[in-house]
Amino acid sequence: MHWFTADPHYSHDRIIRFCDRPFSDVAAMNARLLAECRARVGPDDDLWILGDFTAGRSTDAQRREVRTIYHALPGRKHLIRGNHDEDWICDLPWDSLAETADIVVDKRRLFLCHYPMITWPGARHQGLQLFGHVHQNWQGSRNSVNVGVDVWDFRPVTLSEIERRAARLPVNAHWDQVEPGRAWPTELCAGCGAILDPALVFGQAVVRKGRIVVAATNETIVLLGAAMRRWLPEGRRVCPECIGGYLSVSEVTLPAGFTFDEMRNRAVPKGK
Numbered sequence: 001m002h003w004f005t006a007d008p009h010y011s012h013d014r015i016i017r018f019c020d021r022p023f024s025d026v027a028a029m030n031a032r033l034l035a036e037c038r039a040r041v042g043p044d045d046d047l048w049i050l051g052d053f054t055a056g057r058s059t060d061a062q063r064r065e066v067r068t069i070y071h072a073l074p075g076r077k078h079l080i081r082g083n084h085d086e087d088w089i090c091d092l093p094w095d096s097l098a099e100t101a102d103i104v105v106d107k108r109r110l111f112l113c114h115y116p117m118i119t120w121p122g123a124r125h126q127g128l129q130l131f132g133h134v135h136q137n138w139q140g141s142r143n144s145v146n147v148g149v150d151v152w153d154f155r156p157v158t159l160s161e162i163e164r165r166a167a168r169l170p171v172n173a174h175w176d177q178v179e180p181g182r183a184w185p186t187e188l189c190a191g192c193g194a195i196l197d198p199a200l201v202f203g204q205a206v207v208r209k210g211r212i213v214v215a216a217t218n219e220t221i222v223l224l225g226a227a228m229r230r231w232l233p234e235g236r237r238v239c240p241e242c243i244g245g246y247l248s249v250s251e252v253t254l255p256a257g258f259t260f261d262e263m264r265n266r267a268v269p270k271g272k
Helices: 026-040 060-072 159-168 226-231 240-246
Strands: 002-005 046-049 076-080 096-098 100-105 108-113 128-131 144-146 205-208 211-214 220-224 258-261 266-269
Touching: 002 026, 002 159, 026 060, 076 100, 096 100, 108 159, 128 159, 144 159, 220 240, 220 266
Parallel strands: 002 046, 046 076, 076 096, 108 128, 128 144
Antiparallel strands: 100 108, 205 211, 211 220, 258 266
């Protein structure tokens, strides 16, 4: 499994004030950041850190502390170098070290860089760009996601979490200037971020006025409770796999006498 994070700034005391982090001191911050990683990342997982492992004065004591933290982190550790990653950080025994990385995880192309980008390799074909650097100031734009600890509750995140946020972020205001004549890639599922083609059956369900309906006919597929109405944006498409999953919670119900046919992406009368 792959996990992604950025900008932990281990043992950097001034980052607490700069980013308004909720810690009394650097020891408390280090403990929380390390605990969040150890609670999630397994020994055979890959942990991608998109820059700024630490920063600050780089005293001998700080270097010893940061090296201890490095060795306490689980999994295979990869560093995408940030502007604060000095040579002594890069000399730690990382499983990989690079300025950028172009990888594929679960059939999704990911371009990793410490800095945010407007376009990137694979952007025209639903590739994601992951970054850090900006801390709490900006979550990103459509398919370009800040994975920094300051916008993810100080924890590493999975691709599925990133995809859900990527699908909800607004398209970058400069996309048309950077990619002229390139319409934004087709619809994404509001739940999982999967690519949907509205011309095909699996892309025809849309969120509309408290329901998920067939876009062309307004035929009800499921009814949404208040919590799900807040969570699923109006007008967004939803894939049949997500609809099936939502039916396991009380906030999503079928019309009386109906069942959900995932292959047809429809609510159908029971027994038919």
